Amino acid sequence: MKLSLYSLTFILLLGLAPVAMAQTSLTVIDDESGEAIPSVVITMDNGDRYLTDDNGQVSLELSAHTKALFTHIAYEATRKTIAPNTPTDIRLTKKANQLSEVVISSFESERYLMEQAAAVSKIDQEALYRFNETSIVNAFNTKSGIRFEERAPGSYRVSIRGSSLRAPFGVRNVKIYWDGIPFTAPDGTTALNILDLSNIEGAEIIKGPAGSIYGAGNGGVISFTPGKINQNKAETSVSGGSYGLLKYRVAVDQMIENGSLSASYVKQQSDGYRDHSALDRGVFQLQGRFEPSDKQRITTQLLYSDLFYEIPGGLTEEQMNANPRQARPGSAEQNASINQESLYGTLVHDYRFNKKWSNHTAVYLQTTDFENPFNLDYKRETQYGYGARTKFQLNDRWGKFPVRLLFGGEYQFANTSAQNFGNREGRADTIRFADDLITTQGFLFQQIEINWTNDLLMTLGLSENFSRYDINRTVDASAGDPYAAERNFDPVIVPRIGLSAQLTDYSSVYGSISSGFSPPTIDEVRTNEGSINLDLEAEKGTNYEVGYRAEFLNGNVQLDASAFFFKLDETITTYTNPQGVVLFRNAGATDQKGLEAQLDYILLSNPAGWIQQLKMGHAYSFHHFRFKDYINDGEDFSGNALTGVPQNNLVNRLDLTSRTGLYLNLTYQWVDEIPLTDDNAIYQDPYHLMNARLGWRKNFGSTWQMEIYGGTDNLLDQRYSLGNDLNAFGGRYYQPAADRNFYGGVKVKMLY
Structure with missing residues (x-):
């Protein structure tokens, strides 16, 4: 069977024609209140970016199921799959940026911070990563009544309202939990330095005695x-800095x-x-x-x-003024x-x-x-x-x-x-x-x-x-x-x-x-x-x-x-x-x-x-x-x-x-x-x-x-x-x- 010139031309044009694009309407809303969220950035797989309007809506042209990343300064980033020609509501979870929204679970009972009858501070992931990512010291020191000390890299002390008085080294008089597990040993000491910053997403700190549900410890509870895992991901990081710092993950x-x-x-x-x-x-x-x-x-x-760190030891005022970088005499030799x-x-x-x-x-x-x-x-x-x-x-x-x-x-x-x-x-x-x-x-x-x-x-x-x-x-x-x-x-x-x-x-x-x-x-x-x-x-x-x-x-x-x-x-x-x-x-x-x-x-x-x-x-x-x-x-x-x-x-x-x-x-x-x-x-x-x-x-x-x-x-x-x-x-x-x-x-x- 022979094709006419007109038929061949029609087939070629049909093959070169763009795939039909379907209009897809999205509405981005608050997961809790159901209110529309304006100014949400939507990033498609191909790099195209869209912004929701004042009604939380946006119209996309899609030819197939497509994954997109939804980001907003006040909400948790979320990755969703969008179906073409299907009106869809996308729900985002709000970050707890206000006191009335912060939930505290340290007293074994989830309640909003506004309801808590105690001095409690909460440190989220954003606060932990405001500094050099080699330790947790700086993030905790931004909270009133809390003082983390690091006498040398890896040598921590924790003071909540002066509780480090009896801790010449190590962490004492403060009860620490990790994922609900007692991380403080039964003898009252805590090897806090075995944890890396990446092992922690956030923390809650009770200031002062809370022994009614946590036992011993006048200093408080951390x-x-x-x-938390909510999506498939792979990540790697590398950092370096002064004094031979190198870290990778x-x-x-x-x-x-x-x-x-x-x-x-x-x-x-x-x-x-x-x-x-x-x-x-x-x-x-x-x-x-x-x-x-x-x-x-x-x-x-x-x-x-697996932790190793050297102990340089304390200096007198004269030694510190002469050379603050020196170790205590005998520390290196011993x-x-x-x-x-x-x-x-x-x-x-x-x-x-x-x-x-x-x-x-x-x-x-x-x-x-x-x-x-x-x-x-x-x-x-x-x-x-x-x-x-x-x-x-x-x-x-x-x-x-x-x-x-x-x-x-x-x-x-x-x-x-x-x-x-x-x-x-x-x-x-x-x-x-x-x-x-x-x-x-x-x-x-x-x-x-x-x-x-x-x-x-x-x-x-x-x-x-x-x-x-x-x-x-x-x-x-x-x-x-x-x-x-x-x-x-x-x-x-x-x-x-x-x-x-x-x-x-x-x-x-x-x-x-x-x-x-x-x-x-x-x-x-x-x-x-x-x-x-x-x-x-x-x-x-x-x-x-x-x-x-x-x-x-x-x-x-x-x-x-x-x-x-x-x-x-x-x-x-x-x-x-x-x-x-x-x-x-x-x-x-x-x-x-x-x-x-x-x-x-x-x-x-x-x-x-x-x-x-x-x-x-x-x-x-x-x-x-x-x-x-x-x-x-x-x-x-x-x-x-x-x-x-x-x-x-x-x-x-x-x-x-x-x-x-x-x-x-x-x-x-x-x-x-x-x-x-x-x-x-x-x-x-x-x-x-x-x-x-x-x-x-x-x-x-x-x-x-x-x-x-x-x-x-x-x-x-x-x-x-x-x-x-x-x-x-x-x-x-x-x-x-x-x-x-x-x-x-x-x-x-x-x-x-």
Whole structure:
């Protein structure tokens, strides 16, 4: 069959004709309110970009199913598949930018921050990534009443309202949870430095004692949340900076039927600002989330951390002025350092029996190998432990009043084999003493929340706590014979009462009275020179607090302020013997009065403009903390300022986000003078700290995302110590922080 010239021409033109495009109408709405969202940027796979109008609508020309990325300054980014010629509503989840929208779950009961009768701060992912991504220190220091210290890379201390007084090293007197798992060991210490920033998506911090549901710890509670998986993605990042900094990360998230899987590995190395202050850390995390049914959810985590960092040691004022980068004489020769391998396995199970009853249960297994050569000795420890926490919750009505009832318990066990040797040029020498240590702690808790009216919420909490140390000394080179010691702390009942009253839809007041206690940690009872101090008593305190929260100008101005009075008895303080060993003693009592305020406001918000958002924030703390009835070796320190706590602390933040992807984060912090000795004879000078980060984010189609950033820490080149050694023998108080330094990095993410 032959084709005519006309027929052939028609077929060729038909083949070259464009595929018919169908008009597709989209409406983007708020997932909660259903209101239309204008100025949403829609990025197609081919790179085309569209903007929704004032009614949240846009019209697209599509020939086939297409994936698109929806972004807006006030909403979570979402990737959706769009069908051609099909009117579709796209629902976006709003970011919690206002006090009335922030949900707090730290009291085991999800409620809006406006309803909470306690001083609680929340740190989201945006706040964590305003700085250099090598540690969590700077982000936490933007909150009033909270001070993270880093004496050297990887060497953390945490102070919530002055609680680091008894922590010459490590994290103590603060209870820490990670994904609902007790991350603080039963002996009261926390290896916070085994976590990388990428293992954390956000955090909630309860300031002051919250023992009614969390047991021991007068300082407060930090609850870390790991990242949530809501889409398939692969990402990688690399960054570097001053003093040999290098960090890289690879991660994959995969959605599966009724769940998700994710895996990540991150490596961080640096030479450190000071001599003998290098860091090398690798962290692997494997996470799974499964929903076998509508009633239950299972979450599993496997976390492996391999951490090594060098300890440069404290300097005298003369040494610091001569050369702040030097290490304490002998630290390098003795290889003063920490080498720690940790493995955590966790399982969390949530089950909803019916509309009223639910249960949350978490269990973990943990092992640690720890090696610590120091200037004066050489320590080795091997530990394994396990623990569990369970909570039952009832949502019901008591007569005409809505009631929420919670009750449950927590138990932890750890067995540690610890040996202390002499240190001969960085190698373990003759054994001095060895102990088998068993630590247990547990408590039961009950809490009831009653809405007496729509605007008045009362919370009553109670816990019954116990803890025990068993020390079996198998080797004692000085005394010769082995022996055993034990310490049972009397059961402690810890109550809490709180009232929260809603004044308007956008303001509330609260008041609370809460008790707390904190037994000495095993490192305070069993010290490095071999003594066992069984006479050390637990700290006990009561906190009285009132607060006010409010929003103004449609949520663009937010205020969170509180005043408190904390009475602490049997306060544990540190001192150093002539050999340089840190020891502990009870110091009578302290009175801690304070004011704290957080003020945040949005200066400009225009999602369609070049500057999409410009906002500022301020955090101020006034801590009038004083020793009371503190007499030591005939010296009366009563009335002196509490050691290690600045009286004033001010933080200012400025954040700018543009439509082109450029962003700027500026932070300025002023820290008042800090007393370094109980007699207040030595102070660290006040200092001004400024940090800046400039970056650019870009979406390439709906699949690829890139971020390039750089920044400067200590922009003003201040000489200061971010973590001093208190009451140090020989005047070695100072751990100089880095001078002006720089960093930069690249992140690439693929959504699939």
